[in-house]
Amino acid sequence: MDAAIRTEHLTKVFGGVVIAVNDLCLTVPKGAVFGFLGPNGAGKTTTLRLLLGLHRPSAGRAFVFGRPCGIGAADVRGMIGFLPTNPKFPPHLKPFEYLNLVGKLHRIPAEIRMPRISSLIRAVGLLSVTDQRIGTFSTGETTRLGIAASLLADPPLLLWDEPTAGLDPAARRFALDLIQELRQDRTVVVATHILADIDRVCDHVGVMHEGRMIFCGTMQEMKRRLRHDGVTLELAGSAEALRKAAETLAERCPVDHLWLSENVVSVAVAEGCRRAAVLAEILQMLDHAGVDLQAIQSGHGDTESAYLNLLQEDLSHGFARFQDSPRPTHADRGGTSV
Amino acid sequence: MPDFKTLPARLMPIAAVLQFELQSLLKSWLVRLWLIAAALLALLTIMVGWSVLPDAILISVLLAAFLVFPWFLVIIVVGVNASTAGRLDAAADGILSRPITRWEFLTGIWAARLLIVWVVSLAVLVPGVIAIVAGDRPQVVETQPVTFFGLTAAVAVVLVVLAFLVTVGVLLGTLFKNAWLAMIVLLFVWYPINAILMTFHLAEFSPISLDQAMPSILRKNWSEAEESKAETAGPLQAEVQRQAEEFIRSLTGTARPERQPKGPGFYRHDDKYEDLSVAKVIVSYGGLTILLWGLTMLIFYFRDL
Numbered sequence: 001m002d003a004a005i006r007t008e009h010l011t012k013v014f015g016g017v018v019i020a021v022n023d024l025c026l027t028v029p030k031g032a033v034f035g036f037l038g039p040n041g042a043g044k045t046t047t048l049r050l051l052l053g054l055h056r057p058s059a060g061r062a063f064v065f066g067r068p069c070g071i072g073a074a075d076v077r078g079m080i081g082f083l084p085t086n087p088k089f090p091p092h093l094k095p096f097e098y099l100n101l102v103g104k105l106h107r108i109p110a111e112i113r114m115p116r117i118s119s120l121i122r123a124v125g126l127l128s129v130t131d132q133r134i135g136t137f138s139t140g141e142t143t144r145l146g147i148a149a150s151l152l153a154d155p156p157l158l159l160w161d162e163p164t165a166g167l168d169p170a171a172r173r174f175a176l177d178l179i180q181e182l183r184q185d186r187t188v189v190v191a192t193h194i195l196a197d198i199d200r201v202c203d204h205v206g207v208m209h210e211g212r213m214i215f216c217g218t219m220q221e222m223k224r225r226l227r228h229d230g231v232t233l234e235l236a237g238s239a240e241a242l243r244k245a246a247e248t249l250a251e252r253c254p255v256d257h258l259w260l261s262e263n264v265v266s267v268a269v270a271e272g273c274r275r276a277a278v279l280a281e282i283l284q285m286l287d288h289a290g291v292d293l294q295a296i297q298s299g300h301g302d303t304e305s306a307y308l309n310l311l312q313e314d315l316s317h318g319f320a321r322f323q324d325s326p327r328p329t330h331a332d333r334g335g336t337s338v
Numbered sequence: 339m340p341d342f343k344t345l346p347a348r349l350m351p352i353a354a355v356l357q358f359e360l361q362s363l364l365k366s367w368l369v370r371l372w373l374i375a376a377a378l379l380a381l382l383t384i385m386v387g388w389s390v391l392p393d394a395i396l397i398s399v400l401l402a403a404f405l406v407f408p409w410f411l412v413i414i415v416v417g418v419n420a421s422t423a424g425r426l427d428a429a430a431d432g433i434l435s436r437p438i439t440r441w442e443f444l445t446g447i448w449a450a451r452l453l454i455v456w457v458v459s460l461a462v463l464v465p466g467v468i469a470i471v472a473g474d475r476p477q478v479v480e481t482q483p484v485t486f487f488g489l490t491a492a493v494a495v496v497l498v499v500l501a502f503l504v505t506v507g508v509l510l511g512t513l514f515k516n517a518w519l520a521m522i523v524l525l526f527v528w529y530p531i532n533a534i535l536m537t538f539h540l541a542e543f544s545p546i547s548l549d550q551a552m553p554s555i556l557r558k559n560w561s562e563a564e565e566s567k568a569e570t571a572g573p574l575q576a577e578v579q580r581q582a583e584e585f586i587r588s589l590t591g592t593a594r595p596e597r598q599p600k601g602p603g604f605y606r607h608d609d610k611y612e613d614l615s616v617a618k619v620i621v622s623y624g625g626l627t628i629l630l631w632g633l634t635m636l637i638f639y640f641r642d643l
Binding site for chain 1: 348350353354355358361362365427428430431432433435436437438439440442642643
């Protein structure tokens with residue numbers, strides 16, 4: 001499988017203090033729409049900036065279409081169309097002026113650059129604001145301009161960091177529809193924490209948590225993980241009754257994990273147990289505990305549950321997460337191999 | 339894929355950043371206000387010295403505003419703003435995430451700042467100098483006229499020193515990331531600079547010394563023969579020059595230099611830098627500028643954006 005992006009043990013520690021990306025091994029196949037998922041501060045943006053050479057990695061390497069990324073890798077940046085989160089563009093410029101600057105940075109000759117900018121401005125719906133300065137733009141308009149800038153050089157890889165953040169429903173739909181359209185001949189990486197966006201456009205997904213990649217695979221694989229063992233119960237009752245019910249369930253039922261969030265109990269059924277039998281047992285206990293069941297949801301097809309499940313699993317591994325990290329070999333330490 | 343092959347294509351990003359920065363600077367209030375204030379101060383200086391000071395002294399007073407005080411501060415602020423953290427946030431999103439190297443980016447913004455500083459300085463100095471040299475000032479006793487070579491040499495010295503100041507600003511902005519912090523550090527370094535240079539017997543290279551040497555530079559001739567002929571200055575000219583130097587000191591708040599025991603100094607002759615080698619000044623300031631530029635590039639290259 002050809003990789004659009006490949007990272008090997010990529011690590012970034014800011015100032016020797018803040019661990020932003022921790023031993024990231026990632027492969028994004030060519031032609032995929034890759035959802036880069038994770039809570040705020042998970043390290044998604046830092047990873048994208050490492051790929052762009054805006055940050056210097058503390059350890060590890062990254063490649064885009066087989067070429068090494070780095071601060072001096074202008075050729076790699078030429079293959080990437082980057083849309084930053086809440087983009088900050090020169091406020092005194094007008095859209096055409098800014099896109100013209102970007103076109104020159106991409107070394108696009110004027111005879112190609114000018115008509116392309118005009119078409120892009122029309123395509124992203126900024127025709128009515130061409131005489132306004134970027135500083136006066138709304139969030140949606142700035143994002144549209146960022147999208148146009150990322151597409152100007154017709155790059156084979158798009159890195160869009162939270163493209164729908166702060167957008168109204170119409171602008172959000174525009175961005176997502178555009179991704180669907182662009183997937184025909186490009187690799188698209190969409191970093192976000194909005195699960196509905198991932199659900200709608202992505203075929204591959206990577207989940208980052210606290211700087212580490214805790215899952216990387218297809219959307220089907222991610223959902224399949226939950227289909228086997230996840231059930232979410234929406235309950236009604238006093239906080240005390242809910243807490244007691246959750247404790248009872250955890251003690252008596254064959255479940256791997258159980259967690260309570262407000263009035264929702266998520267249960268991961270233990271491997272080897274029949275879901276129907278465990279579910280019947282859980283419902284009976286809830287009835288005895290005097291808690292009313294309002295809704296029941298299987299994990300099947302629910303990205304949000306799968307995502308939360310992954311995060312919970314990662315947290316529950318505790319120190320075991322360290323065991324997964326790479327070990328220095330004897331040769332790494334300067335010894336000779338036999 | 340971008341075209342990296344032809345020279346115009348290679349230079350396109352630098353030219354784009356240069357043009358972008360020039361546009362930004364021309365629209366900035368700092369540059370506009372500086373241009374107005376510099377023009378007003380030059381006008382005031384010329385008016386005050388019009389019927390009193392000889393050409394060389396009046397021109398050196400004009401140059402003092404750029405070499406010593408107050409415009410050196412503005413020039414350094416223009417440089418400092420190039421690569422502070424706030425500015426680079428926007429540059430990272432909009433420019434540095436595109437196929438441009440950091441070297442190209444920094445070269446573009448440095449060149450734009452240097453051009454603006456030179457253009458503003460020349461826009462003020464050239465008309466001022468022309469008015470002084472070509473103006474009809476019958477009251478002024480002109481013992482030694484300003485030469486064309488002297489004028490060219492003085493302007494070259496000023497341009498090189500301005501390039502140095504801009505580069506110092508860019509370096510401090512890159513190093514400290516914060517414009518205010520950079521300015522405070524600069525003031526702590528700049529004010530004792532004369533004392534520091536004196537310690538290393540390099541006082542000739544301080545901007546204050548350079549300004550004191552300006553009347554001599556302005557009167558220099560191209561050929562040695564002409565120079566030796568012109569060197570016979572009268573006592574009246576020496577007195578006028580002494581008074582002008584007092585005037586510059588009072589304007590800049592510089593203390594009177596301590597009288598050194600007479601000896602065969604490298605440049606020094608009777609506390610005046612009359613034999614200051616223009617070529618050596620240009621080479622030393624130019625060399626320092628290149629050195630600082632390299633250091634700035636190194637710091638910027640290793641910086642996370």
